[in-house]
Amino acid sequence: RKGKEVGPEVNQIANAFPYAFIGAGDVRIAGGDGTIAAFRVKDGKRIWLASVDGRAWSLAVAGDRLFVSTDTGQISCFRHHAENSEPAEVLRTTPVAGHEDDPQRYRQAAKWILDHSGVRRGYCLVLNSGNGHLACSLARQSKLQIIAVESDPALVAASRKRIDEYGLYGTRVSVHHVPDVSVLPYTDYMFNLIVDARIVDGKSVECLDDWRRLQRPYGGVVVTAMKPEGIHRRGPLTGAGDWTHLYANASNTACSNDERVEGPLQLQWFGRPGPQQMVDRHHRTMAPLWKAGRLFIPGDNRVIAVDAYNGALLWNVEVPNMRRVGVYRDCGSMAAASDMLYVASGSRCIGLDVETGRQQQEFFAADPDADQARDWGYVAVEGDWLFGSATRPGASRRGHSLDAIRDGLYWDAHPLVCSLELFLIQRKTGRRIWTYRPMAGAMVNSTFTLGDGKIYFIESDNPATLEQPTGRSTLQDLLKLGCRLVALDCRDGSIAWSRSLALGNVQHV
Numbered sequence: 001r002k003g004k005e006v007g008p009e010v011n012q013i014a015n016a017f018p019y020a021f022i023g024a025g026d027v028r029i030a031g032g033d034g035t036i037a038a039f040r041v042k043d044g045k046r047i048w049l050a051s052v053d054g055r056a057w058s059l060a061v062a063g064d065r066l067f068v069s070t071d072t073g074q075i076s077c078f079r080h081h082a083e084n085s086e087p088a089e090v091l092r093t094t095p096v097a098g099h100e101d102d103p104q105r106y107r108q109a110a111k112w113i114l115d116h117s118g119v120r121r122g123y124c125l126v127l128n129s130g131n132g133h134l135a136c137s138l139a140r141q142s143k144l145q146i147i148a149v150e151s152d153p154a155l156v157a158a159s160r161k162r163i164d165e166y167g168l169y170g171t172r173v174s175v176h177h178v179p180d181v182s183v184l185p186y187t188d189y190m191f192n193l194i195v196d197a198r199i200v201d202g203k204s205v206e207c208l209d210d211w212r213r214l215q216r217p218y219g220g221v222v223v224t225a226m227k228p229e230g231i232h233r234r235g236p237l238t239g240a241g242d243w244t245h246l247y248a249n250a251s252n253t254a255c256s257n258d259e260r261v262e263g264p265l266q267l268q269w270f271g272r273p274g275p276q277q278m279v280d281r282h283h284r285t286m287a288p289l290w291k292a293g294r295l296f297i298p299g300d301n302r303v304i305a306v307d308a309y310n311g312a313l314l315w316n317v318e319v320p321n322m323r324r325v326g327v328y329r330d331c332g333s334m335a336a337a338s339d340m341l342y343v344a345s346g347s348r349c350i351g352l353d354v355e356t357g358r359q360q361q362e363f364f365a366a367d368p369d370a371d372q373a374r375d376w377g378y379v380a381v382e383g384d385w386l387f388g389s390a391t392r393p394g395a396s397r398r399g400h401s402l403d404a405i406r407d408g409l410y411w412d413a414h415p416l417v418c419s420l421e422l423f424l425i426q427r428k429t430g431r432r433i434w435t436y437r438p439m440a441g442a443m444v445n446s447t448f449t450l451g452d453g454k455i456y457f458i459e460s461d462n463p464a465t466l467e468q469p470t471g472r473s474t475l476q477d478l479l480k481l482g483c484r485l486v487a488l489d490c491r492d493g494s495i496a497w498s499r500s501l502a503l504g505n506v507q508h509v
Contacts, residue, residue, distance in 0.1 A: 035056070052068050106137045116223075123191050129159060132175060135175075136173060150175060192312070195223040199223065202226070215232075215234045217236055217309070241257045242292075244290070246287055246331065268310075272313055296336055319352075325409060326409045331446055333396070340352065340360065344379050347366065349386070349388055351427070375395060377395065377396065378448045388424075389419035389445065390419060392468075395418070419443045419445055434492055450490070454489060458483050458485060461483055480504045
């Protein structure tokens with residue numbers, strides 16, 4: 001419905017102060033980059049402006065005070081100043097730098113545990129945490145979020161105070177009072193690293209059943225002694241599935257083959273990355289992928305990797321031109337292997353290290369001998385082989401707006417993205433093994449499917465589809481004059497077989 005007209009000042013608030021917005025009486029307070037401001041409700045006029053250090057992500061009003069938290073970790077408190085109506089700053093806190101006064105044996109023990117476990121990020125459980133020194137040392141030498149567990153209430157209180165003085169409590173380390181460490185109140189598979197603080201004194205401890213329950217699959221470690229045989233690493237879950245392509249796998253089965261999931265279901269974790277860096281759901285973008293305990297989330301021209309079992313952020317990498325919308329009229333733009341995540345990015349496909357997110361490989365859609373520009377369309381990985389296709393530049397939809405939704409995402413009769421070439425690359429060496437160019441018409445991106453050593457697709461019999469300047473064709477143009485189901489031998493790209501199909505009456509994708 002049409003609402004009340006607002007002035008230009010109000011329209012600009014969200015642009016200038018995009019990070020937080022709250023109300024207090026007849027005033028609205030907004031957070032920006034290095035600034036906060038207050039506005040009158042009735043006309044949007046700015047009342048005052050103040051500086052802060054960083055982006056003001058969180059605002060709160062209580063007791064005639066305004067509290068501001070920024071992405072630098074700083075918390076500022078402001079109060080009303082009657083003389084000039086500008087806010088007067090009362091208090092500003094900055095995170096305390098890490099102290100180095102943990103006893104040396106705890107620092108050395110933490111280094112040994114991290115070096116031998118190989119775990120430096122995610123969630124860590126420190127059992128029988130005592131004075132909290134080991135938890136602090138682990139936090140300072142890694143990127144782990146630490147949960148320390150202690151049964152003695154006096155030690156819990158003392159360690160909380162000490163950790164708070166170090167500036168670590170609540171941000172990197174939390175201490176929980178648990179009367180019996182053999183029965184722990186945490187969800188299955190949550191912890192990347194579990195260690196009993198008593199091993200610092202040279203003790204060997206038993207790995208209890210409940211500790212194993214909490215140990216993350218695909219590399220989670222329990223440390224029961226400071227010697228190699230005290231490192232217990234967990235492997236994959238028996239019967240667990242994968243989701244490595246848009247529709248589960250390169251065969252488009254939409255089935256992960258997981259044998260473990262059954263009802264009733266329970267919440268495993270919630271939290272980041274949240275909506276800020278995501279593509280709006282109405283744009284029907286690429287699905288998240290899952291491989292070996294990692295979740296790869298396609299964001300807005302970026303990829304975010306999180307731990308699939310506890311939600312810990314692993315990496316967040318910007319990838320220009322990777323946004324792809326309306327994928328059901330196109331094809332997936334990512335594929336996950338055990339060592340690399342392959343992402344189509346404009347004219348190229350890049351390989352990101354699954355551990356770090358760093359780019360390790362780069363391949364281009366255009367044939368090295370061709371003189372025409374091409375974008376990368378289809379992406380699939382099978383063993384050491386990377387399958388790809390070449391489209392006209394701009395064929396894949398990348399818009400992020402209401403117009404983009406209307407252009408090709410909802411309703412029928414919108415054109416499908418098509419490819420002009422299909423090829424295979426040896427992904428370890430980058431060598432192009434073969435390239436297939438259709439004989440009659442364009443190949444339909446949404447039909448590329450791998451199975452039994454062959455790659456299958458629908459190829460139009462209409463030559464005009466190869467000349468479409470947009471790189472997209474309607475179902476009528478693709479199918480009315482006939483089409484063929486083609487199977488290529490994955491080894492050399494030769495045609496294994498080809499069959500004519502009568503699909504001229506198909507109207508919906």
